Amino acid sequence: MGVSKSDPIIIVGGGAFGLSTALHLSQKGYTDLSVFEKDDHIPPRYSAANDLNKIVRAEYEDPFYTDLTIKAMDAWKTPLFAPHFHQTGFLHCVSGQAPEQAAETLKRFRASAERNPAIKPHVVPLEGREDIRQACWQLDGSLSGWNGYLNRFDGYAHSANALVAVYRTAQVAGVRFFLGEQGAVDEVVYVSTATGKKTAGVRTKNGRFHPSALVIVAAGAGAGRLLPELGQQVVAKSWSVAHVHLSDEETSALRGIPIVYARDLGFYFEPDPKTNLLKLCPMGGGYINTDARTGVSHAPGSLADSSFMPEHDERKVRELLAQTLPALKDRPLVKKSLCWFADTKDSDFIVDYVPQTESSIVLLSGDSGHGFKMFPIVGSWVTNLLEGPGRQQSIARWRWKGPQKSEEKADWGGAVSWRLGESKELRDILPARASKL
Ligand SMILES: Cc1cc2nc3c(=O)[nH]c(=O)nc-3n(C[C@H](O)[C@H](O)[C@H](O)COP(=O)(O)OP(=O)(O)OC[C@H]3O[C@@H](n4cnc5c(N)ncnc54)[C@H](O)[C@@H]3O)c2cc1C
Structure with a gap:
């Protein structure tokens, strides 16, 4: 029953x-x-x-999730959800220094977008700086070696x-x-x-x-x-996020930009017009918090243990800014945190x-x-x-x-093609001021 x-x-x-x-x-x-x-x-x-x-992008390597996202996007356009959905597009690239894995993953995402008849008409290939500036004139960095595509079907919530x-x-x-x-x-x-x-x-x-x-x-x-x-x-796992606090004018100048996403560096979104915050996320295998006794990773109990961005992540997002919006590359990063999910x-x-x-x-x-x-x-x-x-x-x-199986290691960051890099243990990256658990 x-x-x-x-x-x-x-x-x-x-x-x-x-x-x-x-x-x-x-x-x-x-x-x-x-x-x-x-x-x-x-x-x-x-x-x-x-x-x-959060990114709402329909192209997945796996058509099962593409079909589901298209259904979800129909629902994002209904009255309860529509005020929170912004179809700004998704500028999906690799930089000139991207490893092969990132470039290959990008190709599979693009092929997926172009395979789907609902998405295909919205996809614009981007080969180099001029194409990217056509898609988003605000990006005035070197964009050296950047290529990929813009998908106007996608957006963020x-x-x-x-x-x-x-x-x-x-x-x-x-x-x-x-x-x-x-x-x-x-x-x-x-x-x-x-x-x-x-x-x-x-x-x-x-x-x-x-x-x-x-x-x-x-x-x-x-x-x-x-x-x-x-x-x-x-596996409880986290990625880091941080923000740049912009002026009213800077926020206004970046209004309507697509999500700018370099598979090897990270990504950012159109700044939030209420708070003037531009959110940045680095790419990487993320962080786990394994209990040595059980081998199981749990999110730490206290928010204070997650209120930072690891240094190498900070270097990545600054490099992303340097290549795309260089005026922001040395700005203070605020509201830093590790954000935990279930992997x-x-x-x-x-x-x-x-x-x-x-x-x-x-x-x-x-x-x-x-x-x-x-x-x-x-x-x-x-x-x-x-x-x-x-x-x-x-x-x-x-x-x-x-x-x-007990012999399998419960850290499968690098095993999934769309993630780059292995996960690190939280205890190994905690800044000195925070306690370990
Ligand atoms: C950095 C980052 C970036 C992401 N970007 C994207 C993206 O671009 N696009 C996308 O689609 N998804 C993205 N996600 C994933 C998305 O955020 C998650 O898929 C979604 O939030 C999962 O929802 P959930 O309800 O399972 O977990 P959560 O939203 O985390 O909610 C779990 C809730 O359970 C509560 N809880 C836990 N234990 C207890 C308890 N014992 N008693 C009572 N309450 C409890 C917690 O307080 C929490 O509020 C991202 C995630 C992270 C971490």
Whole structure:
């Protein structure tokens, strides 16, 4: 027997996947929905989506995700999401010094864009500085050896604002929110059954028990702490971000620029007109925080441990600016942080029941650093799972992945073609002032 529409359902996590799930379940007529979020406000500071912007690009090496993104982009253009979606285009290049792997990955992305009839008409090839200046005249750096393409089909979403919009809509629809101390889930509580065990609800850090028929764990990089049986199939990983604070005039001059993305250096977005912040992200294999005892990487508990940008990342984003917007290359970087997400070996999401829980717990995880573009439709994958036949995820690649073989190292940064470089341990890059765990 599946969950009924009036059964109490708990969603753990008020980030991108949890809020989208609350929205879709409420729209499907589920009436007893509660979201538990450990931060005391939404957007939560712990959410990977608590950010000015995230790329919404449709071309993937894998057409499965291209098709999904096209669906998501249709939803981004509906009234709830449209104010937060900006179809500025995606200027996707490699610099003159890019390693072969970056250039090869770029070629595959471009081929994917040109294969898809909906995307192809929006793709403009770029060979060298003049082409790039035609596409974006503001880029007045040397752009030495740069080539790639501009895809006007793509854009970005203001992710923090989109989270707030869905939070408010879900509240109006009757979803209850437990935030801060009341919303920090300490454990999933189980009861024994004739055939094993199932969940009875959750216990929050303040000691309160909240009963439910179904628990949906959408805790991003925090999933492994709630479901230890996940083991190494999900790795808490982070990338760094930083910002340049521009003047009103500088922000205005850069209005409407596409996302400027060099696969070997990093990328930035149109500056945010409210805060005048230009967000920068370096490319790289990211950072993990492995517990030596278990071999599992968890996000650090304190935000303070993530409030910096590693030096080599800073060098990369400054080089990106030097080659594209040289006037900004020596500006102070502000609002630096490591942003934690839930990585899987193959970059596939996990949307499935947790085994041996009698279908009483759903795991929604493994965003692998590319999940925000799907925000408007993620929740529909959960309703499909709950209402589909057979109490099983019909999309094989989104199933619970089973235990990782112990001899495999749970650092698969370089194994995925669209990422460049291996992951480093947080303890090896922490600045001297921060504590280790
Ligand atoms: C630097 C960076 C850049 C990215 N860029 C892009 C991009 O350009 N395009 C794109 O599509 N995607 C991008 N992503 C990925 C995107 O941000 C994620 O896919 C998305 O946020 C995943 O949503 P989530 O709900 O699984 O996790 P999150 O959004 O991280 O939310 C998880 C929530 O669970 C809460 N939580 C955790 N544990 C508990 C607990 N025990 N009790 C209560 N609450 C708990 C957390 O506080 C958090 O709010 C990027 C990610 C990073 C880190």
